[in-house]
Amino acid sequence: MVITQGIPQVLQAIIESKHKVVGIVDCAPANEPNKFLKAAGRFLTSIHYSLTSNPVSLKLFSRKMQIPYYYLRKGDSKDLEKWVRRVEPDLIVVFSMSHLLKENIFNIPLYGTVNIHYSYLPEYRGPNPLFWEYYDYRLDLGVTLHYVDKGEDTGDIICQERVFISPGEKLEATGQKLAYAGIKLLSETMKALENGSVGLKKQPISAPTPRARKIKPEEYNKLIKWEDWGVERVFHFLNGTPKYHPTLLKKSSLYRLVFSVRILDYKKCSTSGYKVGNLYKEKSGYFLACRDGIIHVEMKPSLDNFFAMIYPLIS
Numbered sequence: 333m334v335i336t337q338g339i340p341q342v343l344q345a346i347i348e349s350k351h352k353v354v355g356i357v358d359c360a361p362a363n364e365p366n367k368f369l370k371a372a373g374r375f376l377t378s379i380h381y382s383l384t385s386n387p388v389s390l391k392l393f394s395r396k397m398q399i400p401y402y403y404l405r406k407g408d409s410k411d412l413e414k415w416v417r418r419v420e421p422d423l424i425v426v427f428s429m430s431h432l433l434k435e436n437i438f439n440i441p442l443y444g445t446v447n448i449h450y451s452y453l454p455e456y457r458g459p460n461p462l463f464w465e466y467y468d469y470r471l472d473l474g475v476t477l478h479y480v481d482k483g484e485d486t487g488d489i490i491c492q493e494r495v496f497i498s499p500g501e502k503l504e505a506t507g508q509k510l511a512y513a514g515i516k517l518l519s520e521t522m523k524a525l526e527n528g529s530v531g532l533k534k535q536p537i538s539a540p541t542p543r544a545r546k547i548k549p550e551e552y553n554k555l556i557k558w559e560d561w562g563v564e565r566v567f568h569f570l571n572g573t574p575k576y577h578p579t580l581l582k583k584s585s586l587y588r589l590v591f592s593v594r595i596l597d598y599k600k601c602s603t604s605g606y607k608v609g610n611l612y613k614e615k616s617g618y619f620l621a622c623r624d625g626i627i628h629v630e631m632k633p634s635l636d637n638f639f640a641m642i643y644p645l646i647s
Contacts, residue, residue, distance in 0.1 A: 333421035341511040355400045355419040358390040409434040438480045445480040448514045457485040458544030466572030475513040488532040552576040558609035563625030567598040600625040
């Protein structure tokens with residue numbers, strides 16, 4: 333059984349393996365939207381599905397694959413427990429949850445419950461490891477497969493692997509590397525579980541890094557150390573955090589919903605006369621001013637931000 337959000341590569345890889353997926357649990361976002369937005373999301377995605385046969389929600393994906401589906405809200409563990417016992421999984425795989433799984437759930441399967449976490453634990457425990465790894469300019473990332481316990485990413489480590497990235501590497505490319513490593517580790521672990529030969533490593537109580545918390549959009553610009561960071565570091569951080577790029581516009585919410593921002597490249601140069609952190613438009617196009625250079629960006633009308641908002645609204 334898989335607990336996740338969206339339709340990640342991990343889920344597709346499990347389905348394509350020889351293992352049978354007996355259930356898919358769609359974890360609700362931490363802050364659920366109102367009924368109107370959810371209805372709008374369902375309507376738009378159903379139209380998209382009817383026209384393309386390509387599901388963009390986990391619910392439609394589960395229906396297409398004919399796999400039992402459950403929508404999990406926070407505090408719903410009793411009903412979920414009944415459902416999990418009914419589908420009888422040998423193993424639960426967790427990838428991306430908005431809240432911690434309760435003991436009455438993760439102890440049900442014969443082989444327990446494992447989580448794929450995008451960091452080299454105990455580094456960057458928490459829901460947002462990639463954001464803070466990019467923030468700290470870490471190029472030695474990692475993937476960890478560990479058992480789920482009562483804590484937050486504190487369970488025994490089954491296996492893990494370092495994943496190295498380049499300065500300025502975009503999140504999409506990094507995500508592909510991490511997904512490939514995570515799928516490989518999970519595949520190896522499922523084989524080891526069948527053979528009864530899984531090795532475990534206890535985690536230390538304390539972590540060497542602060543908790544990888546989620547941030548609010550309004551924090552994004554304030555977190556960037558425009559006066560201290562060189563243009564290369566700002567460029568690297570921006571490439572790893574595209575979700576927050578609309579906040580760079582410093583405009584109204586509607587404006588940010590209609591326009592998209594894409595990071596292009598950077599150039600070291602004097603920025604005397606410009607205020608660092610501000611977006612400027614000249615004949616050559618748009619750019620962000622840094623203390624020792626500029627970052628070229630592309631701005632254009634786009635519905636990407638709108639659909640990014642709608643996507644988690646579907647249940």
